[in-house]
Amino acid sequence: MNYSEVEKISKALADKTRLRIFEAISATNRVSCGDIVSMRGVTPATVSHHLKVLSEAKLISCRREGQFVYSQALRDTIAAYTRALAKITRGNQPARRR
Secondary structure, three states: OOHHHHHHHHHHHHHHHHHHHHHHHHOOOOEEEEHHHHHHHHHHHHHHHHHHHHOOOOOEEEEEEEOOOEEEEEEEHHHHHHHHHHHHHHHOOEEEEE
């Protein structure tokens, strides 16, 4: 994962509402947009915007089934993001004395 991808994910998760939406999606195998609207008390347009940002950051995938759109977390992206943050952290730590 390159630095710009880490930055994009970090920006996507920096928004409080988006982070809560991502948390709700991650807690289940898949969730519909309507469920997110009812859980979070935000408008459908707001949910749609936040889902677009999360999708562009490759944190979630969205799939249409009939009239419903279902979202699910992309756990591989989170794993890669975590590894990238750990790598950044290791690079900024002072060398250990032996």
